Amino acid sequence: MKKEWPLWEVFVRSKNGLEHRHFGSLHAADAEMALANARDVYTRRNEGVSIWVVESSNITASQPENNPEFFEPAKDKVYRHPTFYDLPDEVKHM
Amino acid sequence: MSEKEIKNLEAIFEQRIANEEKIEPKDWMPEKYRQTHIRQISQHAHSEVVGMLPEGNWVTRAPSLRRKAALLAKIQDEAGHGLYLYSACETLGISRDELYDQLHSGKAKYSSIFNYPTLTWADIGAIGWLVDGAAIINQVPLCNTSFGPYARAMVRVCKEESFHQRQGYEIMLTLCKGTPEQKAMAQDALNRWWWPSLMMFGPTDAESVHTEQSMKWKLKRKTNDELRQQFIDQTVPQADILGITVPDPDLKWNEERGHYDFGEINWDEFWQVVKGQGPCNRERMKARVSAWERGEWVRDAALAYAEKNAKKNIKKAM
Numbered sequence A: 001m002k003k004e005w006p007l008w009e010v011f012v013r014s015k016n017g018l019e020h021r022h023f024g025s026l027h028a029a030d031a032e033m034a035l036a037n038a039r040d041v042y043t044r045r046n047e048g049v050s051i052w053v054v055e056s057s058n059i060t061a062s063q064p065e066n067n068p069e070f071f072e073p074a075k076d077k078v079y080r081h082p083t084f085y086d087l088p089d090e091v092k093h094m
Numbered sequence B: 001m002s003e004k005e006i007k008n009l010e011a012i013f014e015q016r017i018a019n020e021e022k023i024e025p026k027d028w029m030p031e032k033y034r035q036t037h038i039r040q041i042s043q044h045a046h047s048e049v050v051g052m053l054p055e056g057n058w059v060t061r062a063p064s065l066r067r068k069a070a071l072l073a074k075i076q077d078e079a080g081h082g083l084y085l086y087s088a089c090e091t092l093g094i095s096r097d098e099l100y101d102q103l104h105s106g107k108a109k110y111s112s113i114f115n116y117p118t119l120t121w122a123d124i125g126a127i128g129w130l131v132d133g134a135a136i137i138n139q140v141p142l143c144n145t146s147f148g149p150y151a152r153a154m155v156r157v158c159k160e161e162s163f164h165q166r167q168g169y170e171i172m173l174t175l176c177k178g179t180p181e182q183k184a185m186a187q188d189a190l191n192r193w194w195w196p197s198l199m200m201f202g203p204t205d206a207e208s209v210h211t212e213q214s215m216k217w218k219l220k221r222k223t224n225d226e227l228r229q230q231f232i233d234q235t236v237p238q239a240d241i242l243g244i245t246v247p248d249p250d251l252k253w254n255e256e257r258g259h260y261d262f263g264e265i266n267w268d269e270f271w272q273v274v275k276g277q278g279p280c281n282r283e284r285m286k287a288r289v290s291a292w293e294r295g296e297w298v299r300d301a302a303l304a305y306a307e308k309n310a311k312k313n314i315k316k317a318m
C-alpha cells in the first residue's frame, strides 16, 4: 500500500475564555491519532486547554479570486458604522 | 492567461509584498515564488529532521538524567519544527510523500552542518550553543517573511529555539568548569564546530545567487555576510566567558568597524560537504531512508485500522 495519511487542521484554545484558533496541520490515520499528534506537536509547553481536529478535506473555503464579488458588498454600506450618523456634540454617552 | 496579464498580476503581487501584506496559500502567486518557497521551506524542514540524527547519537549516553531529559526534549522540538515546516510547505501544493522522496533521493538539500559527526558529549554542548545559535540568527528575520504559513511556523520555531541554545551553552559551561580533561573536550568541540557553524550562513555575498530576489520576498532581510558577522560578534564574548579559544588566529576586534575581523573560510570544504562528500552524508541518508522504509508497515497498518473502524461505524449507524 502506498497511501498518505489524511491531513488534519488543528485548532487550539489557549485558555478558557478564548476561542479555538487555527494552529497548523498534521497527518494522521484517524481522528484519535490526529488528536494525540496535535497534543505532541502543538501543545508541548502548555499552549492549550482544548484541541479540535478537523479533516482538511471537510473544510470549504472561500476563493481569493472571488474576493471582489464576495466581500465588496459590505464596503459601500457605511451606514453600518456608528460614525455614519451626525449627532451634535452636546449629546453625551452615545 | 496572456503574458501581459501575468506581468500585470506579478506587478500587483510584488507591490503587495512591498506594502508588507502577507501572501496566503490560495492567493495567486508567480510560479517562481511558489517553487522558491517549496525549495527553501522544505530544505528547512529536512534540516530540522536530519538535525535530530547527530544528537540522537548521545541520548543513551547523556551524563545525567537532567541532561538526558533536556536532550530528548530538544530533539522532540526539532521533530516538531520539521512538522510545522512540512505543513507550511504542503500548503503550496506539494505532498508530504513527494517532499520525503526529494530528501531520500538526494534531490533536496538540507543544512550541511548535520553531516559532521558528534564524537564526544561536548559536541552536544557545542551544537546547542553554536548550531542552534546560528540557526536562531538565520530564523528570526523569517518570522516576518512574506508567505503567511512560513512566517507563522517560524514564530513558533523561534520561541522554542532559545532553550536549545541555553541548554547547549550550559553543557559547555559545566565542562569548562570541570577537570582539565573536560575543559579540553569542550575546546576540542569548539575547534571542530566553529568553522562549519560559520558556513551555515551560506556562501559570501559575492558568490550568493539568490540574495536579491530573496530580499524582495523577505526570505532574507540581511545578507549572508551580515548575518555571519552578527554571529561572530555575539559568540566570541561567549567563548571568552567559557575560557576557551576560538580556533581562528586571524580573529581580532576591529575598533574602527566595531566588529571582529576573522580569517578565511575554507569554501572548498563547504562545497565538498554540500555535494555529498562530508564525513556523514551517506550515514545520515541511510538512517533516514531506513527509518522511512522500516516504518512503512506501521503507516499501512494504522491506515487499514482506521478504514476498518470507519466501515464499522457506518454499519452501526445503519
Ligand SMILES: [Fe+2]
Pocket (backbone or CB within 6 Å): B048, B077, B078, B081, B157, B161
Ligand atoms: Fe529547530
Ligand SMILES: [Fe+2]
Pocket (backbone or CB within 6 Å): B078, B132, B135, B161, B164
Ligand atoms: Fe533547535
